[in-house]
Amino acid sequence: MNVKHIGIFGRRNTGKSSLVNLLLGQEFAIVSDTAGTTTDPVKKRMEIPGVGPVQLIDTAGTDDIGEVGQKRVGKTLKVIDEVDLAVLVITSNIFGKEEKDLLMKFKENELPVVVVHNKSDITPLDCGVAGDLNNMYDCDVVEFSCCMEDPQEQRDAIEMLMAFITKGLLLQGGERTIMEGLVEPGDNFVLVCPIDSEAPQGRLILPQVMAIRDILDNGGVASVLQPEQLQGYLENNLSGRGEPASPKLPYKEQSKGSIKMVVTDSQVFRQVAAVVPQEIPLTSFSVLMARAKGPFEEYLRGAEKIGSLKEGDKILVLESCTHHTSCEDIGRVKIPAMLQKRAGCSLNFTFVSGLDELPPLGDFALVLQCGGCMVTRRQLCNRIRKVIAAGVPVTNYGMCIAYVTGIFNRAVKGALDIQ
Ligand SMILES: Nc1nc2c(ncn2[C@@H]2O[C@H](COP(=O)(O)OP(=O)(O)OP(=O)(O)O)[C@@H](O)[C@H]2O)c(=O)[nH]1
Ligand SMILES: [Mg+2]
Known part of the structure; x- marks a missing residue:
């Protein structure tokens, strides 16, 4: 916002x-x-x-x-x-x-x-x-x-x-944009946007629209496609002759001026990762949103905590808005289920909505912040500063999902690689 x-x-x-x-x-x-x-x-x-x-x-x-x-x-x-x-x-x-x-x-x-x-x-x-x-x-x-x-x-x-x-x-400078500092004039970004039953009717979702706009604002080119179109696209664009990209050639040589980065919806990350050569930075919209919206370095550190959660650990979930049912579903249902499955034990969740007062932070093992689409970066950072001051690891929904689904390393590396 x-x-x-x-x-x-x-x-x-x-x-x-x-x-x-x-x-x-x-x-x-x-x-x-x-x-x-x-x-x-x-x-x-x-x-x-x-x-x-x-x-x-x-x-x-x-x-x-x-x-x-x-x-x-x-x-x-x-x-x-x-x-x-x-x-x-x-x-x-x-x-x-x-x-x-x-x-x-x-x-x-x-x-x-x-x-x-x-x-x-x-x-x-x-x-x-x-x-x-x-x-x-x-x-x-x-x-x-x-x-x-x-x-x-x-x-x-x-x-x-x-x-x-x-x-x-x-x-004081504005909000960071989703592609902040990543786009140079002429760069081609491939944006993988599945149009499936979860996609809204007749439009793209906000991070996708923001990315397209940001790329265009900075003189870049946005190639927007669906997951099943990706392989064909890469074959045409990496070799330039309609042949598959040669894994022997370094990425820079075979793709000069062709593809700077692939950004995908998290849901199809694995499928996309299987066809994008390792040399091409690959990340997800939610990781880019986390980078734009919050204290990214803290989120990176905080996500590592997910690997060591144990029985009964208390997790504080911060939903910065009060009215997005889809966010509610992710924060209250999907993420708790994913985390408990990953940890193999039951965890204790506390939810705070809007910009309400935070409970005493001392006994929480981890704080999970939502994507923060309805609050400003400053509002979000002010809130998270208190969590950091209390020494509690903090990460956000997107990073958490990336971690639990095993795409964290590559998605984060992709975002950091071209900074
Ligand atoms: N002479 C003069 N009167 C002013 C000026 N600004 C406001 N007032 C008057 O001061 C009184 C208080 O104004 P408010 O705008 O209600 O003050 P406030 O700071 O919002 O007050 P609270 O809501 O009670 O905290 C009103 O009677 C205004 O008409 C000014 O520049 N000069
Ligand atoms: Mg007043």
Whole structure:
């Protein structure tokens, strides 16, 4: 998912919701002078020219008090793990513990930060405060007011703020694409896409579409075919004369400019591996997705743990979305069955859906993360960082399936070979 998330944080009553409404250009969030008006995080999509669609998240003030107030603060703090950029709203040059704590948390997540000094119509921004923030926390500070009298002045101010937000979002780099760094102009990638009963009606699945687009974007050529067409294709393209490829010739010589890599659906990996010469890098869409989406090196290490699982080991399965029944089936049924069969014993599975709180990680032998198609790379990595910090091996569905079905070594080697 490529939608960037922007969180609006700060104390109560600083004008966070007013700011959200101005950025959206509509009265979306509730605004009032009663502190604590916003209770749960409120999300709304908008388009930023040059960035694309973004998700704005208005939050409850972090200085809320009382039992319920603390619950609200808890929810706000969770939003920090979801966002790609933080806007911190302050007023009256107040920069105390509240703000410092927030900035520390932003820093832990390596978030770009824009500080908005709001209500500057009442109290203008103090240069000293702006300078300190700038130097100590390396963030942009914008003097702002949501209540400017001159509409043109207000529009200009919003535009300037948008420019800072855009800069922050673009500087940090985007999501990695599925073929990130693999395609050079003219390269031919063979994509094996079985059209069987499991294929959706009338279309390709997302990783296949993403790969084709990415190859084309980078000037490469995508040859898309079905497993049974592969042998004929290789014979024609490796020798150039319709003859079978000679196993004696090094791959580079016999296939100069012909095939850079074969990428296949995992289900037919074995069948495909049997006809693709060892010299040609071969991998699967799910391994490429794992490489694009998560901490690939950790996933590689984590997958090795599958080989030593024993009776009663606890496995935590993280499903990052709550509504994909096909993912649910893979994570809740297929993978547990595969792992228990591979280990030859019964294992203990715990499931967490969405971006819910993680249980204490200490007693888990392994964590399995889903493909993460509905969350950003940052959201996924923020979550997995906690697992890594707890010293628990982690891998993802695609890598796990590759390991259990015995295709791991070649599929991983294929992905690493041409980096
Ligand atoms: N004078 C002035 N008033 C503002 C400005 N921005 C917001 N306000 C007012 O400040 C009050 C609080 O605004 P909200 O946008 O609800 O503040 P909030 O940070 O979302 O507050 P909570 O949801 O309670 O955390 C409202 O009465 C706004 O009209 C500003 O720039 N100048
Ligand atoms: Mg509010």
